[in-house]
Amino acid sequence: MVDLNADLAEGFGRWELGDDAELLRVVTSANVACGFHAGDPGVIRRACHLAVEQGVAIGAQVGYRDLAGFGRRFIDIDPRELIDDLIYQIGALEGIAKVAGTEVTYVKPHGALYNAIVSHAEQAEAVITAVRQYNPELAVLGLAGASWLASAEAEGLRVFHEAFADRAYTPQGTLVSRREPGAVLHDPELIAARCVKLANGEPFEAIDGSLITVRADSICVHGDTEGAVRVAKSVRQQLVSAGITLTSFAPPREAVNRDALAAVR
Template identity: 70%
Template sequence: MRIDLNSDLGESFGRWELGDDEALLSIVTSANVACGFHAGDPGVLRRTCEQAVANKVVIGAQVGYRDLAGFGRRFIDMEPAELTDDVIYQIGALDAFARIAGDRVRYVKPHGALYNAIVHHEEQAAAVVEAVRLYDPSLPVLGLPGSAWLRRAAEAGLSTVHEAFADRAYTPQGTLVSRREPGAVLHAPQAIAERCLRIAKGEGVVATDGTVVPLRADSICVHGDSPGAVRIARAVAAHLAEAGVELAPFTTR
């Protein structure tokens, strides 16, 4: 068995630091790097790309709404063409820093409110798909199984990658519980690690009502901004390795 382990990185800004990117880049196999709209400044983006390349971690563009104050977690009702242009801008910015570091952007993953919106929002899903198609149709896209985003991406001929979340609660419908709800973010490293093994084995996840949500995942996300993120990522990686699951980027399969 093989599975990718990804994390949201490059989310510091100026003197404000978030997460331990250096430690996480020694554990994960793919890095969803902020592109400056929800987090990250040029220096942070360049440094994160350099550290990713040094650790042989695949670089992905984590695109989001232009919402620094809200960390990209607030929905913005945008014209589709405007959203397409914003996403192209973000991919291009990160790709420049990735190339300076000796690699390139190798996939795209939406962030925060945009990620959740395009599970069902058809217009915005189509707008983000169009951005990737125009920039580089060979780039795989990462998202929630069953989402409008992945369906439209597949229809456009893009390669789609199914993602599961190590440290987020699921609804019975297979969507993520809002961060405004209690228990939306999980914190116990061993319980999270055991859950990730079940995901890797194709056994699904237990939803908030106790039912099992069927889930096939190519990549598991451990959020870099969660308290104890490094401890959680290490526990997940160790538990998967002990069970014989190889951690490998989905882009190299």
């Protein structure tokens, strides 16, 4: 059993990125941008309504206030300010999700923040604190094996570990920097075959050819990767063919508001 997730609602104004509608036919959880690294209210609301139509769980993909850099640049922000920014983002998405007839069930940091909290203790604690202060029943999703997840669990949060379908790994089990050659994978069949190994807890190749094992509850397909829909469909097909059940790790507790869904049509 494994979850399949994708980053969605990452367009802005007239700038479109990714095919949210098609990806939501494939994944079981949607990491929805909250307006700080990408996404505007209209893009976010459409993604939420589409997620409700497909029965996909919604998570808040929170990040640095960095539209120009797509949230992929580290910001040395005061942890207290970061807490405020994260609460603001979760709350904004929660409001839109409620109007769409569902709820936010988990939080996943985005981009540079996602990578920073693997080793940046103060920012990691800020993420944990923001989630706990907003709603301690929300789950958190982060890089498999990251120490901040253990800290979050110790502070009472539900934690889930994530692996990446289309990213290369170092021998230490961390992601290869996007600035390095070979950091992003593109062959749908090879990616899907690796995902089957991930879901089964089997070793796969790191970027240097060594074998590593990553234990994950969820596998992410990046919505902004070239050919993302084709990759996601291939991953889903091979996982299902291998007898692996696809299901969200954090399904919504509330019933879908059909009146809200009908109102947007």
